[in-house]
Amino acid sequence: MKNKSNLEILQEIQEKKNYIPLDYLDKICKKYKIQKSKIFGVLTFYSQFTTYPRGKYLIRICEGTACHVKGSGKIREMLEKEFGLENGKTTSDMKFTLQVVACLGSCFIAPCMMVNNDYYGNLDVEKAKKIINSLK
Amino acid sequence: MKFKEIENFKDYCERIRNKKRKNIRIKICITGCRAKGALDLYNEFKKREDKEIEVIPTGCHKFCSGAPVVKVKIFSKDYIYQNVGINDIDEIIKNAKKDKPVERILVKDKKFFELQEIKVLKNCGEVNPVDIEDYIYYGGFSSFLNVIENFTPDKVIEEIAKSKLRGRGGAGFPTYKKWEIVKNQVSDEKFVICNGDEGDPGAFMDRTLLEGVPFQIIEGMLICAYTIGANKGFFYIRAEYPIAVLHMSQAIKECYKYGLLGKDILGTGFDFDVEIKKGAGAFVCGEETALIASIEGKRGMPRPRPPFPAEKGLFGKPTCINNVETFANIPIIINEGGENFSKIGTEKSGGTKIFSLAGKVKNTGLVEIPLGTPLWKIIYEIGGGPIEGRKIKGVQTGGPSGGCIPVEYFNTPTDYETLAELGSIMGSGGMIVIDDKVCAVELARYFLDFVQKESCGKCVPCRIGTKRMLEILERITKGNGEIEDIEKLEKLGSYIKETSLCGLGQTAPNPVLTTLKYFKDEYLEHIKDKKCPAGVCVELFEYVIVEGKCTGCTLCKKNCPAGAIEGEVKKAHKIVKEKCIKCGVCFNVCKFNAVERK
Numbered sequence: 001m002k003n004k005s006n007l008e009i010l011q012e013i014q015e016k017k018n019y020i021p022l023d024y025l026d027k028i029c030k031k032y033k034i035q036k037s038k039i040f041g042v043l044t045f046y047s048q049f050t051t052y053p054r055g056k057y058l059i060r061i062c063e064g065t066a067c068h069v070k071g072s073g074k075i076r077e078m079l080e081k082e083f084g085l086e087n088g089k090t091t092s093d094m095k096f097t098l099q100v101v102a103c104l105g106s107c108f109i110a111p112c113m114m115v116n117n118d119y120y121g122n123l124d125v126e127k128a129k130k131i132i133n134s135l136k
Numbered sequence: 137m138k139f140k141e142i143e144n145f146k147d148y149c150e151r152i153r154n155k156k157r158k159n160i161r162i163k164i165c166i167t168g169c170r171a172k173g174a175l176d177l178y179n180e181f182k183k184r185e186d187k188e189i190e191v192i193p194t195g196c197h198k199f200c201s202g203a204p205v206v207k208v209k210i211f212s213k214d215y216i217y218q219n220v221g222i223n224d225i226d227e228i229i230k231n232a233k234k235d236k237p238v239e240r241i242l243v244k245d246k247k248f249f250e251l252q253e254i255k256v257l258k259n260c261g262e263v264n265p266v267d268i269e270d271y272i273y274y275g276g277f278s279s280f281l282n283v284i285e286n287f288t289p290d291k292v293i294e295e296i297a298k299s300k301l302r303g304r305g306g307a308g309f310p311t312y313k314k315w316e317i318v319k320n321q322v323s324d325e326k327f328v329i330c331n332g333d334e335g336d337p338g339a340f341m342d343r344t345l346l347e348g349v350p351f352q353i354i355e356g357m358l359i360c361a362y363t364i365g366a367n368k369g370f371f372y373i374r375a376e377y378p379i380a381v382l383h384m385s386q387a388i389k390e391c392y393k394y395g396l397l398g399k400d401i402l403g404t405g406f407d408f409d410v411e412i413k414k415g416a417g418a419f420v421c422g423e424e425t426a427l428i429a430s431i432e433g434k435r436g437m438p439r440p441r442p443p444f445p446a447e448k449g450l451f452g453k454p455t456c457i458n459n460v461e462t463f464a465n466i467p468i469i470i471n472e473g474g475e476n477f478s479k480i481g482t483e484k485s486g487g488t489k490i491f492s493l494a495g496k497v498k499n500t501g502l503v504e505i506p507l508g509t510p511l512w513k514i515i516y517e518i519g520g521g522p523i524e525g526r527k528i529k530g531v532q533t534g535g536p537s538g539g540c541i542p543v544e545y546f547n548t549p550t551d552y553e554t555l556a557e558l559g560s561i562m563g564s565g566g567m568i569v570i571d572d573k574v575c576a577v578e579l580a581r582y583f584l585d586f587v588q589k590e591s592c593g594k595c596v597p598c599r600i601g602t603k604r605m606l607e608i609l610e611r612i613t614k615g616n617g618e619i620e621d622i623e624k625l626e627k628l629g630s631y632i633k634e635t636s637l638c639g640l641g642q643t644a645p646n647p648v649l650t651t652l653k654y655f656k657d658e659y660l661e662h663i664k665d666k667k668c669p670a671g672v673c674v675e676l677f678e679y680v681i682v683e684g685k686c687t688g689c690t691l692c693k694k695n696c697p698a699g700a701i702e703g704e705v706k707k708a709h710k711i712v713k714e715k716c717i718k719c720g721v722c723f724n725v726c727k728f729n730a731v732e733r734k
């Protein structure tokens with residue numbers, strides 16, 4: 001992690017551990033003599049980072065304009081109500097983490113979501129429900 | 137195989153371009169269409185390769201509403217198929233061998249392609265994005281070779297000036313000027329940055345270019361670096377685009393392998409290294425000074441300009457930042473010559489622009505057209521008009537920094553100046569069509585909510601001003617608006633525009649101000665009559681069963697979670713207002729469209 005910027009260090013930790021454990025971050029800061037306040041500033045600025053463990057499946061639901069006008073709000077509502085998901089939170093069985101994102105760049109198949117690195121498009125409440133149920 | 141001399145590389149390119157390819161080439165979009173199972177489709181097709189058939193994974197074919205889209209090239213004829221399933225493979229291959237298309241799945245709306253002027257996207261959907269040989273086969277790197285052999289940096293700038301190319305990121309700054317400023321700086325180090333932080337919700341052309349033609353962007357960057365005298369470049373790509381990061385990193389690796397990146401490129405003494413930096417989910421990082429801070433590994437906060445990045449940018453050195461699409465235009469300008477390039481477009485800006493068309497329109501996808509094309513042509517002719525039974529109300533351009541343009545102004549030529557006159561912006565090219573089922577007030581609230589979340593918090597007008605605007609809009613959409621709110625919004629909006637530090641804040645009020653200007657009636661209806669004409673704002677409408685349409689099937693009654701529906705079998709049902717929780721279940725389950733929002 002030498003010669004890497006704070007942002008890259010955080011990205012690397014998150015890629016490796018799936019989240020940023022604060023005690024681990026402590027160790028890294030000591031080892032490489034990084035100011036904790038500086039790295040914490042970066043950590044809290046970017047929405048991608050999380051200091052809580054993430055579930056097996058990261059569900060990213062798009063809230064972009066096209067998805068919004070085509071009813072992504074309803075899908076989010078369903079995810080919250082039916083599966084108990086909450087933006088930025090992970091279910092207690094460590095299966096699902098919900099992240100509401102600004103845009104996935106898949107507006108042509110709005111409304112859309114991503115589960116880990118897979119895209120799903122032209123969703124409606126029922127379709128989304130089926131996808132999540134199939135992962136349960 | 138690393139090429140150490142230009143001549144060797146040129147011979148190699150010549151050999152590749154003369155290579156005989158198979159007669160039938162099946163090209164499957166594995167980028168955007170991946171969401172609709174294109175990867176499985178590609179794998180199935182790949183198994184069917186034989187001495188006549190070549191199967192190639194490609195970038196986007198532009199007609200995204202027909203995903204998965206497959207292009208079949210028989211000799212030099214193209215057939216484009218939509219909604220292709222694994223079951224269609226046999227017929228496609230059988231017919232291709234007989235030099236015949238499969239009529240039933242051909243893209244019907246021919247206008248979608250015929251009315252476009254495809255230049256920048258020409259190779260997208262044609263070449264294998266990560267295969268350097270394929271790119272060379274279609275003429276790749278010929279511009280770069282031409283530049284490095286025959287052009288002085290001044291000559292490159294002259295050509296770009298003639299082309300009238302303006303930055304495709306949104307602001308429309310003349311590209312040649314930016315390059316000239318950086319070139320004239322005296323510094324031991326200079327940088328090139330490709331801004332691929334396409335954060336505007338509703339825009340996906342940079343994603344498509346990064347995923348579909350990464351080599352074309354690298355080539356544009358190489359020409360830029362050579363011109364301004366930079367030896368190091370960065371791609372800043374948002375983290376939400378995993379395929380873009382993957383394809384770009386593979387393309388960069390290939391370029392290093394061939395000696396097109398690195399030290400002493402093709403033996404010319406020109407060094408250029410590139411690196412990918414991934415974003416981490418912050419919209420403001422699309423702003424150039426914030427982006428630089430992010431590459432430096434800091435919080436992505438913008439800073440006041442001047443000094444402009446062209447003078448003092450990354451690590452305090454002169455830096456040329458251009459948008460993905462701008463770089464993708466460069467090889468074309470060099471190939472065609474600046475003057476020829478500028479023949480398309482308007483007097484002040486040359487060339488084509490790629491728009492991403494989405495929202496409430498029939499054909500969604502990428503549209504490349506000459507700058508200056510009127511909006512109606514994009515939306516009604518290429519886009520195919522409204523979704524069945526709906527009426528288009530306007531179009532939202534430029535994302536959260538742009539505005540809503542109503543149908544009455546659809547004659548407007550799409551150009552940097554004309555869109556600005558209407559109170560919107562060109563932005564990076566996102567176009568979201570809205571129809572009568574979209575509430576203008578709620579849309580303005582949505583954008584303010586977005587800006588509020590994404591504001592970096594550094595300057596007061598943006599941090600607090602947008603918050604106050606959002607509160608007012610929330611009030612209006614909940615039926616608690618007052619008539620004075622309109623004036624408050626207008627005032628606040630103009631203050632924020634004038635006093636914010638960066639582009640994010642300076643443009644944040646645009647969605648509100650334009651909807652206020654063009655859809656004032658809707659605001660008034662929300663405030664005075666407490667009604668939402670589009671039936672979107674939950675507090676401002678009621679569900680009503682239309683007696684004449686209701687068949688008494690009892691479906692709504694069975695599904696209503698609140699027991700709010702009364703009625704007997706085969707007789708018209710009724711919703712009891714007091715019990716209704718407006719969940720919308722009855723509206724969704726009714727097969728006869730008898731439930732209406734009023």
